[in-house]
Amino acid sequence: MEAFFNLFKRKVETDGPRTVNIYLGFFLMVNLVLGTGFLSIPYGFYSSGVLPSIITLLFISCLSWLCAIWVVETMARAQGYNDYKTSGTTQESKQALHFYITPIRKFEPTEMCDLFIGRWMKIVYAIMLVTIIFFAAMAYSTVAGSAWSVNIPFNFGNLRQCRDDDFKDNVFPEDEGCGNAYRFCVFVFACIVLFLSVLPLKEQLIVQVILGLLRFTAIGAIVIYCLVHLFGGNVIENCNNPLYEPEFDIVNVSDFSSNFSLNFTYSMFNSTETLKEVFLSFDGKSWMVSISIYSYAHILHQAIPALTHPIKKKEWLRGYFNALFLTLASMYLIMGIAGSFWFRDCINETCTLNWEPLARPGNAKALRALSYFIVLFPSIDVLSAFPLVIITTVNNIYTVILGRDTTKDTHIKFYILQFFMKLLVATLPLAVAMFVANLVTVINYAGLIGFFICFYFPVILQLASQWKCYNVFSAANGTSINCTKIFSDTSSVGDKSPLISQIGHENLRKRLLSFFLSRQSDLYKTPYSLPYLSSPLCALIVGIISSTFIVITIVSLAI
Structure with a gap:
């Protein structure tokens, strides 16, 4: 670890601040999106079918990538439009079009809603964001509290070993000793994340990089473990799925370094399917549920302005998101395919739970160490995600309350205000998590907000x-009729108002057709725009597809 710190320090000193921002920007985005939702991808692959899941996941990844680019485009337009509003009154300044993203100014989604949609939509977005972040922060806290109290002997009351069953179906553990252990673990988690939440993003560089590398290590361990078994010709003949039956015994686990074969004793479920059957299978209901799983694993759009702000080279943002979503899609595909092929009907909804039996005494030391690392990974993983969602939420609340972005206020009193806002927003979900250890049902419905x-x-x-x-800008350049002015003038033209109103509607219709059928217009084109894919017509089609996804998710929760 010391060698890593020294290497990273030398790299920073050699390459300068630009390199620090490259690392920070990439790992911030990775750490936010790789929370805990992606751990259900192998379960979604097996339950709905591998081939349909591959197609669906790739399609959702493309849509999510496209929407991320659109957020960046909107940020550039917000800066250009803000410059237009604050520029001088000369005709030359009004006609100058320049869309860009400045390193010293950011536009949060709430502020962009206020600029382009309206104040009420800004409030609606803020309410949705606060809701989903509140439940996400609670879920992070319960994940850490339950995982640590199960795998670390914190039950000092009756000294009974806490189990996953104490938390699985209970709002709060019935055993008093496990309940106290859970509260203690949440308290420890709170001490860590509260400190990180009040720190600026740039001050979290080392922590975010280390935890980001930990994510890649854990995912690599999961994938390699499954692939070694698959290519070694090993097959799980019988398995135990803890979701249905908590009692099981491992009858044979040979030395990890020489033999990877596992044999489980279980009477109700066994893996008799061939790889071809798993690959080509399809279950409609499970597929509908898996859409929400894959979509939730791509949610980062609300944090794009905040997490890309430390990146100085703004012209590289499109490349950043190309690399990010290519990395995410590759990891999700490999993890889903390998996990579903190896565990099959043994797979848990959270795939890391499949290693819980292997962490128990009696197994090879290397296997136990690996299993402990994988089982505890989600609870360590959320240490970096928690402060990121808190900072994102506070930035948007700040914009709603004060009407301006945090980067516009440099006085010490505004930093103190942000400090207490972060402390308050972070403390509330932690306080509720002290008394609620299971949020599965609530999270399922709150996750619908993630689609929006x-x-x-x-x-x-x-x-x-x-x-x-x-x-x-077309009106400022005098290139077309101002439809707004036509409608505002119809009230004062007496008998001619129906005719002028008809002319106004006709011009609006032509204008809409011209707007949606244009491939790209210099009036709104940005340096981040994509040929064809950034057109209004493409955005409209994606909106229709998104509506279909939301309907499918609602139906899957109802049936």
Whole structure:
């Protein structure tokens, strides 16, 4: 570890601040999106079918990537539109179009909603964001509290070993000793994440990089473990799925360094399917449920302005997201395929739980160490995700309350205000998590909001920002009729109002057709725009697809 610190320090000193921002930007985005939701991907692959899941996951990854690029585009338009509003009154300054993202100013989604959609939509977005972040922060706290109290002997009351069953179906553990152990673990978790939450993002560089590397290590261990068994020709003949039956015995685990074969004793479930059957199988209901799993594993759009702000080279943002989503899609695919092929009907909804039996006494030391690392990974993983979601939420709340972004206030009193806001927003979910250890049902429904955050609002912001720039800048350049002025003048024209109103509607119709059928217009094109894919028509199609996904998710929760 000391060698890693020294190497990283030398790299920073050699390459300068630019390299620090590259590392920080990438690991911040990875640490936010790789929370705990992606651990259900192998379960989704097996339950709905591997081939349909591959197609669905790749499709959702592409949509999520496209929506992320649109958020970046909207940020650039927000800066250009803000410059237009605050520029001088000369015709030359009004006609100058320059869309860019400045290193010293960021636009949070709530502020972009206010600029391009309206104040009420800003409030709606803020409410949705606070809701999903509140439950996400609670879920992070319960994951850490339950995992640590099960795997670390903190039960000092009756000294009974706490088990996953104490937390699985209970809102709070019935055993008093496990309940106290759980509270103690949540308290320890709170001490760590509260400290990180009040720190600026740049001050978390080392922590975020280390925890980001830990994510890649854990995912690599999961994938390699499954692939070694698959390519070694080993097959799980009988298995125990703890979701259905908690009692099981491992009858043989040979030395990890020489033999990877595992044999489980279980009478109700056994893996008799061939790899071809697993690959080509399809279950409609499970597939509908898996859509929400894959979508939730891609949610980062609400934090794009905050997490990309430390990156100085803003012209590289599109490349950042290309690399990020390529990395995510590759990891999700490999993890889903390897996990579903190896564990099959043994797979748990959270795949790391499949290693819990192997961490028990009686197994090879190397296997136990690996299993402990994988089982505890989610609870360590959320240490970096928790402060990121808190910082994102506070930035948006700050914009709603004060009407300006945090980067516009440099006085010490505003830093103190942000400090106490972060402390308050972080403390509330931690306080509730002290008394609630199971949030599965609530999270399932709260996760619906993630669809709006991930898909709907990027589409709305893309269309609204393009439409406003299309109208405002074309009017400023004198290239078209101002439809707003036509409608505002109809009340004072007496008998001619129906005719002028008809002319206004006709111009609006032509303008809408011209807007949606245009491949790209210099009136709203940014340096981050993609050919064809950034067009208004493409955004409209993605909005329709997103509506379909939301309907499918609601149906899957109802049936």
